[in-house]
Amino acid sequence: MRDPLPIHHDGRVVAGPSEVVSGVEESVIEAARIALLHGIAQGDVYRTGQNSWSPAGWRRIDEEPLRVLRADRLQTADDPAHHDVVRHHSSWMMVVTGESGSVLLGCMEGETPRLRADTDVLTGWTETGRPGTWVLLRGAEQDVLARYRALLADRYGAMTAEPGAVWCSWYSLYEGVSQALLDDIVPELPGLGFDTVQIDDGWERIVGDWQPNEKFPGGMRATADGIAQAGLRPGLWIAPFIALPGSEIVARHPEMLLRDGNGDLVRAGENWGSHYYTFDFTRADARDHLVETVRRVVKDWGFTYLKLDFINAGAVAGRRSVDIDREAAYRQAIATIRDAVGPDVFLLGSGAPIFPSLGILDAVRTGPDVAPLWSHFVVTEPTDALGRNALVNATNRLWLRGLIGLDPDVVYFQRRQNLLTPEQRQWLLDCATLSGFRAVSDLPDWLESVDRDAVRDYLASRPNTRQLSRYRYAIDERIVDFSAAVDGLPGPYPL
Structure with a gap:
């Protein structure tokens, strides 16, 4: 002792x-x-x-x-x-x-x-x-x-569900995703080794009103069916805890929104060039709205993989209808989703409070958005979308593997519009391998023949891994050291 x-x-x-x-x-x-x-x-x-x-x-x-x-x-x-x-x-x-x-x-x-x-x-x-x-x-x-x-x-409990090999629309199409583009992309994905397609932000009318926009004229049921018919799992991005000020749900049901001690609406964060609001999920009507939203996506439309984004909004401070701890309120909200969709739907949380998600979400993102750019000589904000920021966070949360699924975000095989060096790309690939979560966003027609082979090999590989020290790992017989990527980060000095 x-x-x-x-x-x-x-x-x-x-x-x-x-x-x-x-x-x-x-x-x-x-x-x-x-x-x-x-x-x-x-x-x-x-x-x-x-x-x-x-x-x-x-x-x-x-x-x-x-x-x-x-x-x-x-x-x-x-x-x-x-x-x-x-x-x-x-x-x-x-x-x-x-x-x-x-x-x-x-x-x-x-x-x-x-x-x-x-x-x-x-x-x-x-x-x-x-x-x-x-x-x-x-x-x-x-x-x-x-x-x-x-x-x-x-x-x-430990969450052990597998996400599959995920193709994500975000880092290639961003908000330009459409049914027409997916019609060309989806048929090529099985041959590359993918088995899950995640449609990201850009399909909805507006954040808060979860119905398809004009780029999906056949509706989301037809979209999910098309993905399933290609032998792939349909996945969808949704942010059910937040709503932009211009959404119909804000105009029609302001009583469901979270307020502060003065009765003013709580600004739960910023994105899309605006602040956004969140809901008071201790209210029965707000929970009913949440259940109706996710059941429509899963039961009516057929998506069985959900990326739940910006869900930290469920834990912001505010005056709720029931006096409850705010992280407990968040946990009750994600439990409401799990109960509504059932145990077989894969739930990935992005912006998720990690420890209050244990035992409910299958996986969580472990860092900020990645980018095909490693760093910027001006930017020192550690949460900005950069390759280095994503890697630093993800490697420093690898110790959680085996408790909850870890999503370090996508890796890159594309050579066009990519400013990452081969070493930086390999660091991201190795971190994703160690995380056990494989996701790619490259468009098939961006990939050269050698890159297509590399994608197939990567998605199929299941090497043995072990940790040797804080930033050193073995992937099969190869030693990976993230020290050079992590050390020497810009200091916490405001711009």
């Missing part, structure tokens, strides 16, 4: 400290607030933000924190309620590591749990002030992460 850490809490010790597998020392504490002197003045700290797009990764503990930099991105890409420009901050769990080993403080169950760390103290608390269940783990870095993952899997 190690020397005990000085620790203070407002609850009770349930178990421990005791040694468990791999020499990890474990204590379980029920408390609303817990603080400990970690004793690691020189070392690294790991943070993971609230949702898919939130920065995740390591910083020196004496450096400025890894965080969202742009004020206009904060509401969408992390949790503004606990943003800190001075101290390291995280959602649900945090790790401090140094020469003497690692200390992980993580919540097992609690109401919007958050953490902060500096060179002396690691603190965790629940937003509501009601007790949560925390675990304190001490041991080697990879061992404490593995133990925390195992404890979460015991509590919430």
Whole structure:
């Protein structure tokens, strides 16, 4: 047993400290607030933000924190309620590591749990002030992460459904997706090794009104049937938790929308050149609307793979009709979707609060949008759509594999309109292989013969993988080291 850490809490010790597998020392504490002197003045700290797009990764503990930099991105890409420009901050769990080993403080169950760390103290608390269940783990870095993952899997279950080999319309067609274009693309996809087609943003009338626009004149049932007839699984992007100000649902049913303490509509984030609203899903009418929306997509139209985007809006702060923790409100909303569509529909969450999604969503995006551009000499915002940003987040969340599906976003084989170097493309490919989620957006007619062969090989491959250290992995007999991609990131300095 190690020397005990000085620790203070407002609850009770349930178990421990005791040694468990791999020499990890474990204590379980029920408390609303817990603080400990970690004793690691020189070392690294790991943070993971609230949702898919939130920065995740390591910083020196004496450096400025890894965080969202742009004020206009904060509401969408992390949790503004606990943003800190001075101290390291995280959602649900945090790790401090140094020469003497690692200390992980993580919540097992609690109401919007958050953490902060500096060179002396690691603190965790629940937003509501009601007790949560925390675990304190001490041991080697990879061992404490593995133990925390195992404890979460015991509590919430491990999601093991496979997404298939996914072709996504977004990074080739963006909002220009149409039935006419899909008619040309879909027949070529089975021969390349794809088995799922995900139609992304651009099919709907407007975000909030989930009916097809004029580019899908035959309706979405005909679109899904055409994909299925090609031997592929029909998938659809939808953002059922949000609505743009100009949508019909906002005009006709403003009573369903989430409001703040002054009665004003909550702005849940920004995109499409506008702010957007979210719903109060503690209201029965809002839940009924959600159920009707997703059942129409699945039962009436025939889509069995749903990419649920911008769903962090379900956890924003507001005055709900029922006094409930906001992350619990989010979890109830995604559980409503799961109950409505059944266990066999694959649910991928993007912008998803990761830990409140455990046991319900099949997979979550693990980083911001990728792009065929690695970095930009002006941009230092870690949540912007860039290849490096996507890779940094995704590699730093690989420890979650085996608990929930991990979507690092698409990889690129195309050579046109692609500014990634071969090394950068390979990093993205390797990260996707380690994540176990294969998605591509390249148009078939953009691919040269050698690229088509590479796509087939990639989608069919199932190599053995194992982690060797923080950023080093083995894929079969090949060693992959992401250190050069991750190290030397731009510092958290506002533009």
